[in-house]
Amino acid sequence: WRAPIDNDMYVLADWRKAHLDRLTERVDDFRWERLGxxxxxxxxxxxxxxxxxxxxxxxxxxxxxxxxxxxxxDVKGDPIGTPPAMLPKIGLQMQxxxxxxxxxWYGRGPGESYPxxxxxxxxxxxxxxxxGLFTPYIYPQxxxxxxxxxxxxLADGAGLGLLAIGEPDLNFSASRYTDQxxxxxxxxxxxxxxxxxxxxxxxxxxxxxxxxxxxAQSPEHSIKPEPFSFRILLKAYAAEDTDPVRLSRRMRSEAxxxx
Numbered sequence: 001w002r003a004p005i006d007n008d009m010y011v012l013a014d015w016r017k018a019h020l021d022r023l024t025e026r027v028d029d030f031r032w033e034r035l036g037x038x039x040x041x042x043x044x045x046x047x048x049x050x051x052x053x054x055x056x057x058x059x060x061x062x063x064x065x066x067x068x069x070x071x072x073x074d075v076k077g078d079p080i081g082t083p084p085a086m087l088p089k090i091g092l093q094m095q096x097x098x099x100x101x102x103x104x105w106y107g108r109g110p111g112e113s114y115p116x117x118x119x120x121x122x123x124x125x126x127x128x129x130x131x132g133l134f135t136p137y138i139y140p141q142x143x144x145x146x147x148x149x150x151x152x153x154l155a156d157g158a159g160l161g162l163l164a165i166g167e168p169d170l171n172f173s174a175s176r177y178t179d180q181x182x183x184x185x186x187x188x189x190x191x192x193x194x195x196x197x198x199x200x201x202x203x204x205x206x207x208x209x210x211x212x213x214x215x216a217q218s219p220e221h222s223i224k225p226e227p228f229s230f231r232i233l234l235k236a237y238a239a240e241d242t243d244p245v246r247l248s249r250r251m252r253s254e255a256x257x258x259x
């Protein structure tokens with residue numbers, strides 16, 4: 001789910017009728033195993049679906065955790081039943097401490113970008129704050145996504161942080177507001193910052209389209225309910241190891257051992 005944008009309004013009724021905003025996860029199976037002396041692998045099968053309909057996604061999620069602190073997340077999904085013809089996005093969401101407000105990334109920037117609105121975003125390494133990532137639309141809605149990102153780090157004032165890497169890339173956004181906060185606000189002034197940061201690490205974001213006054217998302221920029229598979233690497237780092245380029249190379253090299 002994402003906080004609906006103006007151009008989503010033509011499909012919003014269908015999304016709500018299908019309860020895309022109320023998806024839940026049911027874990028059907030859980031396994032774990034040691035991988036030698038230096039890693040453990042956790043895996044579970046689940047069904048992500050609305051609570052009352054017979055469509056959804058069969059998912060397989062694997063966390064490989066190494067003794068160095070690297071977390072390799074592999075996620076696969078297959079549609080079942082008859083999902084909606086278009087999805088808002090596919091990805092992962094987490095909450096991190098509110099003082100991890102310093103953001104660095106390599107990808108498109110410096111402003112927000114989406115699949116059908118990214119050519120103005122130049123590739124490079126950028127820095128911002130979580131507040132600086134936010135786009136204050138008069139009517140609050142999904143905002144702040146960065147596309148084609150190779151790595152992204154969030155850190156506190158002491159230099160303690162979290163580095164996320166896409167394999168090969170990802171979309172990310174970070175905000176002091178939840179999706180529900182943004183969706184329920186009538187004006188930007190209604191938004192009240194949370195004590196934590198919502199971090200989205202997305203495999204794909206649906207396009208923006210222009211259906212509030214023009215055509216919908218073009219087929220190549222809309223997310224269809226098709227099988228998906230993606231990998232994201234995570235690692236916490238200390239103040240003495242704040243070079244994300246060097247750290248990301250080490251993480252990718254180590255992750256190669258567990259493919």
